[in-house]
Amino acid sequence: MKITAVETHVCNARMRNWVFVRVLTDEPGLHGWGEATLEWHTRAVVGAVEDLAELVVGEDPTRIEHLWQTMFRQHFWHGNDIVRGTALSGIDIALWDILGKVHGVPCHRLWGGPVRDYIRLYGHLGGGLMEDFYESDEPARFAELGRALVEQGFTAFKAMAVPPTMPLEGLGPVRHAERCVDAMREAVGEGIDLMVDCHARPSPRMGHLFARALEPFGLLWLEEPCWPERADDIAAIQRSVSTPIATGERLVGIHGFRELLEKGACSVLQPDVTHCGGLTEARRIAALAEAYRVALAPHNPQGPVSTAASIELGLATPSYLICEAVTGDVPWRAEVVTESHRIDPAGMRAFPSELPGLGVEIDLDVVRRHPFEPELLQRVYYADGSVGDW
Template sequence: MKITKIETLVCHARMRNWVFVKVVTDQPGLIGWGEATLEWHTRSIVGAIEDMSHLLIGEDPTRVEYLWQVMYRQHFWHGHGIVRATAIAGIDLALWDIVGKVANMPLSKVFGGPVRDWVRTYCHLGGGKMEDFYQTPADNAKRFAELAQQAVADGYTAFKSMAVPSTMPIEGMKPVRAAAAAVAAMRDAVGPDIDIMVDCHARPSPAMGLKFGKALDDFGLYFFEEPCWPEAVDGLAKINAALTTPVASGERVTNLEAFKDMFDKRAVEICQLDITHCGGLSAAKRIAALAEAHRIALAPHNPQGPVSTAASLEFGFSQPSYIICETVHNDVPWRQDVVEEGFIIEKQGRIVRPNTKPGLGITINEAEVRKHPFQQEIVLREFSPDGAVTDW
């Protein structure tokens, strides 16, 4: 069995271009699907996959670990930059999909069998619709409450919001009060038993992240996400130590060594590795083992396309420390048209039962993908009131 071709299919989904990776073999009908979506870097990803494909054509696709090492260590530069790590991830997912199909088993069984009967999921406010999730002003507490109630009406027992505004490195209490009012409105709207997450998007400095965290600590958040840059590991650890709310981070971390540093300093209680950015399932399994040794939970970052979701779920069924899966369902109205999925989502509670199909259990509808060709993504940018550049 040999790899004969590696293709990319780009599908424009408003804020993102989903980059699907198709690994073709010399066995009739045997292909693997992966995803390497990276916002605002679509052309770079497609080019990186093309560059790496020359290392893999003619190789056995079931030698996944060997091929991962080839992709990561050859071409001189190690593959932990965000573009290279994402490209590796897309190919790696497709290779594992092939392994599952050859074995005629879902990947969770390939990895040793499901460790749980179902996986809990959570949504973004607005179901991931850009205008609702990313562009609701933090001082619009009423709108946050409405969106929270809609998430619960859609069957979710947990949801994530971006209730923390962008700030300068040091500001007074006005933005902190706005964030607290938004979270208070959501808590009042949904009651004490629904889990609320707040995502800071790594916008605050460590000092401001700590201010926000302390102001929100009494609301019983499920987790407090990216309260400062993940590179500021010491600051992240200081925030985590000061709060009772668990701190979550890791979506922008792309290599095992950086995760080790984060875990050793107890900078997080929840690891949000992104399977499509950290090097794929091969790398994710190593990160998960390291997290388990530190008793750190897993809640992978997953706002991308449907192959990413399928991979995150297969990973969740195979990992004891996995607690919840991030999902989006309303980013584009035709999301389900491009994919056939093997797992079942129960509307009440939005829990997922195991996939029963081989590999990732998904099939991409290439004709539907072609209806949404590449377009430049909508650019989202942030500036401070004085015009200085800040984080989106």
């Protein structure tokens, strides 16, 4: 069996262009689906997939580790930058989909079988609709959107209640974050888990202030309280509060995750299977997390192939805590893919499927109805006109 081609199919979903990767083989009807979605870098990723395709076409698709090493190490530059790492991830996910189909089993059975009965899902405020998740800034609106998610069945959700701040500001933004989180907690009660995503907006010192201020609300975690490049500062914030700190979505490859764990920088690792090196590297990261007894909760705001892959990973990973799930970014999301896992709306839990591989198939007719468009720009400037972090 040989790989005959690697294709990309781009589907515009407003904030993101989903980049679906299809690996074709010389076996009739046998192909695999992956995803390599990277907002604001779509054309670069498509080109990187084309470059990597030269390394794998003509090769045996079941030699996944060998092909991963080839894509990561060949052509001199290692695949640990975000564009090449995303392209590599998309191909790698598709290879696992093929291997599951070859053996007639879902991917999680290739990795030792299920270690749990279901995967708990958590929601994005507003279901992932860009205007609700990224642009809401009034406490009453946070409370309204939180109640809506609970009514939808979620027992946990994440919100961006921390505004962009300069390296040092007064109490204004900290008190605003307190009011927003307090409104959500009051609206949904203590039986619902809340997570707050700082989006790496704060400086280390502002990150400390936000973490201290939000500690009384009993968050499941506080995410990216400062730049991910500052592992020592993330570790200092983790030590200063009882709130678990989560980070890792921007890291490519196992080495950055190793540094976080060695420094005791977080309680929750968040590799993104479409960026970190695919399912192959995600499983290595998961094994490392298990050694440190740190929870795994993959970053997953992308398209439906990423979600299927993240759920399959969780079904076979002991340290896996919960899976991010976007449900309302575009109204036709469910039309683009066949559902791979049964979702129980009473609690938003995903149950294992016995479909082979990832269990998904992309409807290319739907993809063609939503061709590439430049993503909606997201720019942040401080009051004085200087550039901030989105």
